[in-house]
Amino acid sequence: MKAYHHGDLRRALLxxxxxxxxxxxxxxxxxRDLARRAGVSHAAPAHHFGDKAGLLTAVAIDGYRALALAxxxxxxxxxxxxxxxxxxxxxxxxxxxxxxxxxxxxLHRPDDPxxxxxxxxxxxxxxxxxxxxxxxxxxxxGLAGWSTAHGxxxxxxxxxxxxxxxPDPIAAARTVLxxxxx
Amino acid sequence: MKAYHHGDLRRALLxxxxxxxxxxxxxxxxxRDLARRAGVSHAAPAHHFGDKAGLLTAVAIDGYRALALAxxxxxxxxxxxxxxxxxxxxxxxxxxxxxxxxxxxxLHRPDDPxxxxxxxxxxxxxxxxxxxxxxxxxxxxGLAGWSTAHGxxxxxxxxxxxxxxxPDPIAAARTVLxxxxx
DNA sequence: TGGGCATCTTGTCAATGTCAAGTTAAGGTG
DNA sequence: CACCTTAACTTGACATTGACAAGATGCCCA
Numbered sequence: 001m002k003a004y005h006h007g008d009l010r011r012a013l014l015x016x017x018x019x020x021x022x023x024x025x026x027x028x029x030x031x032r033d034l035a036r037r038a039g040v041s042h043a044a045p046a047h048h049f050g051d052k053a054g055l056l057t058a059v060a061i062d063g064y065r066a067l068a069l070a071x072x073x074x075x076x077x078x079x080x081x082x083x084x085x086x087x088x089x090x091x092x093x094x095x096x097x098x099x100x101x102x103x104x105x106x107l108h109r110p111d112d113p114x115x116x117x118x119x120x121x122x123x124x125x126x127x128x129x130x131x132x133x134x135x136x137x138x139x140x141x142g143l144a145g146w147s148t149a150h151g152x153x154x155x156x157x158x159x160x161x162x163x164x165x166x167p168d169p170i171a172a173a174r175t176v177l178x179x180x181x182x
Numbered sequence: 183m184k185a186y187h188h189g190d191l192r193r194a195l196l197x198x199x200x201x202x203x204x205x206x207x208x209x210x211x212x213x214r215d216l217a218r219r220a221g222v223s224h225a226a227p228a229h230h231f232g233d234k235a236g237l238l239t240a241v242a243i244d245g246y247r248a249l250a251l252a253x254x255x256x257x258x259x260x261x262x263x264x265x266x267x268x269x270x271x272x273x274x275x276x277x278x279x280x281x282x283x284x285x286x287x288x289l290h291r292p293d294d295p296x297x298x299x300x301x302x303x304x305x306x307x308x309x310x311x312x313x314x315x316x317x318x319x320x321x322x323x324g325l326a327g328w329s330t331a332h333g334x335x336x337x338x339x340x341x342x343x344x345x346x347x348x349p350d351p352i353a354a355a356r357t358v359l360x361x362x363x364x
Numbered sequence: 365t366g367g368g369c370a371t372c373t374t375g376t377c378a379a380t381g382t383c384a385a386g387t388t389a390a391g392g393t394g
Numbered sequence: 395c396a397c398c399t400t401a402a403c404t405t406g407a408c409a410t411t412g413a414c415a416a417g418a419t420g421c422c423c424a
Contacts, residue, residue, distance in 0.1 A: 009371085009372085024288070025288030026209070026288070027208070027209070027288050027289055028288070030410080030411065030412090031411080031412065031413095032410080032411065032412080033411095040372070040373085041372065041373045041374075042373090042374095042411090042412095043372080043373070043374080043375095043412095043413085043414085044371085044372055044373080046412085046413070046414085047370085047371065047372065048371090051412070051413070052412070052413095103336065103337070103340040103342060104340065105340055105341055106206070106207030106208070106209050106210070107209055110341065119342070123342075138361070140357050140358050140360070140361040141361040141362055143334075143343070143344075143347075143358045143361070144330060144358050144359070144361035144362070146333070146337070147329075147330045147331075147333035147334040147337060147358060148326060148329045148330040148333055149329075149333065150333035150336065150337055151328070151329035151330055151331065151332035151333025151334070151335075151336065152325075152329040152333070153333075154285065154332065154333065154336055155285070155328070155329060155332055158285040158286065158287055159287055159292065160285060160301070160305075161325070162325075165325075175322050176322050176325045176326050176329060177326065178322070179320070179322040179323040179325070179326035180323055180326070191402080191403085212379080212380065212381090213380080213381065213382095214379080214380065214381080215380095222403070222404085223403065223404045223405075224380090224381095224404090224405095225381095225382085225383090225403080225404070225405080225406095226402080226403055226404080228381085228382070228383085229401090229402065229403065230402090233381075233382070234381070234382095
């Protein structure tokens with residue numbers, strides 16, 4: 001056994017947090033439960049993250065980095081802003097735990113520098129795709145696309161969308177994101 | 183003093199909940215704090231709502247009813263689905279506490295019958311507006327509009343949108359919702 | 365080899381959600 | 395008007411949690 005010095009307790013706690021968030025949502029997350037899952041004492045998480053908000057800030061940072069990668073990948077793969085929106089939905093559904101923490105400022109530290117940087121980079125990845133749009137419309141079109149993808153993702157996750165869309169969020173997103181504007 | 187029998191403790195607790203949610207978000211909501219605000223004992227809320235999820239379910243029900251009213255009002259006033267989207271954003275910003283609970287199934291009881299009914303009615307109000315759209319596109323257009331309005335509202339509330347949109351969410355929403363589709 | 369320091373533990377405290385049991389008053393029935 | 399059923403609220407308790415303080419452990423480097 002390793003007793004003291006876990007090896008990479010920080011990573012283990014983050015992984016446990018993602019698991020726990022996926023099982024019961026952010027409201028039910030407990031630092032002590034994460035410690036139990038990682039096999040350490042109840043106060044160990046505080047050493048690495050300070051407090052609960054610190055841990056969730058780290059989760060959000062991981063999330064923004066993964067989102068930026070997913071968006072950039074979709075852009076080089078398809079060259080389509082709409083498909084970047086589909087990828088955005090795919091990230092939200094596939095990394096629900098991260099996604100739910102990222103856009104909830106009351107759960108983390110919104111002004112953490114590292115968080116701000118990661119969020120900005122993800123925003124830049126999106127904005128780069130928006131510039132590929134068939135030119136003409138102003139910068140509002142990029143925000144409209146972001147809003148649509150983000151709204152579809154959160155509505156899907158909250159279970160508010162009608163079942164007629166079918167079970168596959170990616171296919172449903174491709175349908176809805178292709179619909180004409182308001 | 184009224185000692186026992188508050189008069190309308192249920193309503194007082196719901197009002198206190200909306201205040202508290204507006205001040206610190208759902209994560210910091212405490213039933214005991216609500217009881218203190220209403221001047222009753224710490225276990226009084228449980229009698230009216232069962233538990234925390236029950237109270238938040240009641241908040242969500244109030245929210246869906248108010249949203250349905252706001253959407254119907256916007257429809258008769260403007261006849262425009264786009265302006266219903268603007269009203270949707272206005273509701274989210276003006277009733278942030280309700281809005282944040284409504285779309286968070288882990289905070290309330292998603293299968294509560296009264297909740298389902300209220301949510302369905304609000305959905306019908308939106309769907310009615312979608313039928314006014316310049317025909318041609320399928321039913322996906324209604325969902326796209328909903329997604330855009332919902333996404334803009336949640337992004338605005340989370341502070342993720344760029345400051346270049348200005349301080350007025352209604353004006354910003356009118357700009358973004360009018361942008362062309364993806 | 366030995367000291368410094370990050371890492372983790374143990375112990376504790378106030379606060380919270382929830383349950384059980386008791387207390388008070390309001391409203392209907394005789 | 396007396397009675398009593400029942401809803402509304404209180405009191406008390408318990409396990410759990412986040413956070414803090416102080417101590418224990420072992421790795422790394424001088």
